[in-house]
Amino acid sequence: MGGRSRASGSLDLNTNVSGYTVTAKTSDGLQGYLESFKKLGNGRGGPEWLRPLREAAMARTVELGFPTARHEDWKYTNLSALVKKPFSPTAAGAEIAEADLAPFVFRGRESARLVYVNGRYVPELSDSCSQPGGVIACSLADSLKFNRELVELHLAKHADYENDFFSALNTAFIEDGAFVYVPGGAVVEKPIHIIYVATRTEAPIVTQPRNLIIVGDSADVGIVEEYVSMGGEEYFSNVVSEVVAGENAVVEHYRVERESMKAFNVGTVRVQQARNSNVACHGAFLGGGLVRNNVHLVLAGEGAECLINGLFMTAGRQHVDNFMRVEHASPHCDSRQFYNGILDDRSSGVFSGRIVVLEDAQKTDAKQTNRNLLLSDEATVDSKPQLEIYADDVKCTHGATIGQLDDDAIFYLRARGISEEMARTLLLFGFAAENLERMRLSYIRTYVEDLIKDKMPQGRVLRKLG
C-alpha cells in the first residue's frame, strides 16, 4: 500500500489544465473537475496555507483516477455512471424556507444546527455556536478564518488523500463544511445536527462538503450528519468527515442518508482515536441511488473502543456499498461492527469489513457481523470480511449471513391473526431493531426508527404500535 510517491511538486497547476501530464485513462471523467479547479484559481481561494494542500490533493486525484472494478476495494461497485456524468460545480438552486426544514429539526433537542443547501452554508437556517473557550459548531469556511490553529492542526491530517481517490478529490476542493470543536472535559448534552440539503438546480451539481470534528480529552458529544433531497434529483455529493477523538473522549456519530433515488453519494468518515476514547459510528442508509459509505477508524491509543453500527435498506435499483476499515494500532482496543442490510427489488448492496491488527496491537478484541435479508429474487448482496493480523495475541471474529424472512416466524404471527403483510413488516422492523437498539441517543434513535418504519409496507400501523 502507498507505494507511489507524491508528485505534487512536479506539476505546474497554474499553467494549463489540459497540459496535465496524465494518461488518457486516469483523466477519464476528470476534465470537468480540472476545469472547476482552474476556475477556483487552482486552489487559491481562501487562506494561503490551504493552497499547497489543495494542489497536492488535485495532483493525487489525477494520478489515482476514478477507481474501476479492477481495484480490489471497488470490485462490487460500478462507477461508470458517475464518471460519465458531467456535474457543474456547486451552484445556487431553489431556496428553502425554515418551514421546509421543520421535519428535519429536533426542536429544542439540538445544541447547534448547521444547514447547507447545495453545499453552501446558510446562516439564516442555521443555529451555530461559537463561544470563546467553549463549544464551537460553525461552518468550516468561518473556522478557516477564526480558528486557524485548530483547523490547521487536524484538517487533512487523517483522511487518506494519498491513496483514496475520493478523499483526494474532496481535499482538492476544500471550501466549506462543518466545523465542530468540543474543548476538553466538555459534555455536550444535546447533539449537533449537520444537514446537507439538495434542492432543484438547473444542471446536476457536485458538492464536496468537508467536515472537521475535534473532540477534546474527556469530552462527550453526539453529532448527526444528515443528507436529504428537497427537490434535488440527480447530483453528486462527495463528503469527507474527519473526527478526532481525544483521550477518554466519547463520541456518538450518526450518518443518515435519505437522498433522492438518483443521487450519487460518496461519504467518508475517518476517525482518529486517542487512548481510552470511545467512538460509535452509526449509519442509516435509506436513500441515494449510488452510495458508497466509507467508515475508517484508527484505534491509535491504548484501550480505545469503537462501535460501527449501521443499517441499509435498498429498493428499486439502489446500490449501497459499505466499506468499513478498522485499524487496531495499539494494544487493548476493542472494535465491534454490526451492519445489517435489507434489500428489495433489483437493488444491490455490499459490505466489506476490513480489520487490520498491527504488530503492536496485542490483546485486540475485534468482532464483526453482517446480516442481510433479501426480499426479492433479484436483489443481491456481496459480503466480504477481511482480516489482516500482524499481532499474535488477538481475538478476531467475523460472520456474515444472507437470508430471507423466517417462514416459521411469519406463520407464528399469522396464526395470531396478523396479516401476512403486517407479519413481514414486523419481522423487518425486528431485524432493523437490532441496530436501532445500539443507538444511544434516544430521540435520534426514535427519529431514525420512524424513518425506517416509513419505508415499510405497513409502517403507518407499525408507528401506532409504538
Place this chain on the structure above:
Amino acid sequence: MLQIKNLHASVEDKEILKGLDLTIHAGEVHSIMGPNGSGKSTLAAVLAGRDGYEVEGQVLYRGVDLLEMAPEERACEGVFLAFQYPVEIPGVGSIQFMTAALNAIRKERGEEELDVLESLKLLKEKLKMLHMDSSFLERSVNTGFSGGEKKKNEILQMAVLEPALAILDETDSGLDIDALRVVADGVNALRSPDRAFLVITHYQRLLNYIVPDYVHVLVDGRIVRSGDKELALHLEEYGYAWAGDREPVGAST
C-alpha cells in the same frame, strides 16, 4: 363447533393423517393422546393453516370450510393454536406483537382497536389472572425465553385473544410442575360453555390438571379409541400398544 371428516394430510408424499374423524362441540374439552409420530402435531398444524401439507377431507368450523381460510382468518374467527415450539422473534416487542394481534382480531369482531396503553392494561390484567410476572412484556417475543416461559407465553396469548377454539399442541411437554400448573390454571380459567379445547399431549400427567370430557387415542394417523378420562389412565398403565392392538373404533361421539 368443529367437525373433522376423513382428514388426510401428507408431507412430500408421506401420508401422516390417514382418515381422521373428530367432532367437538362448544363447551367441551377434548384430549388427543398418541405416541411420537402418530400425527398429533400435524393435526394441530393443519387446523391452524400451516403451509407445506397436502390436505384432503373436510374440516368445518362453525359450519364454514376451515381449510379454505388463511391462517390469520382462522385466528380472527377464533381459532387459536398454542405452539409446541413457539418461535423467537428478536426485535419485535411483546407489547407490539400482542397489540397487533389483538387489534387484528378486534377489528374482525367489529370492536374498537386499542392503543398501546389500553392493550398494556389488558395484558397486565391477564398476567395477574394467570399469576405470571410482567417481565416478559419488556422483552422481544419469546427471545431468550426458557422452554417453560415460552409455553406460559402461549397461554397468556390465549387468555388475551379469547379464542372460541383453542388447540394446545403438547403445551405440557418439558414443563416443571409450577409451569404446568400455570398452563392448566390458564386453560381452566378460560373454560366456558362457548369455548372448546383440543388438548394434544403425549403424557397423561396434564390431564390430572385439565380434566377432559373426551380422550382420543391417535395412532398412525387415525383415532383408534375414544373414551372419557378413564381412557387416559388406562393408557398410562398399558401403553399405546394396547390401544393400537384393538381394531379402530368409531371416532368421536
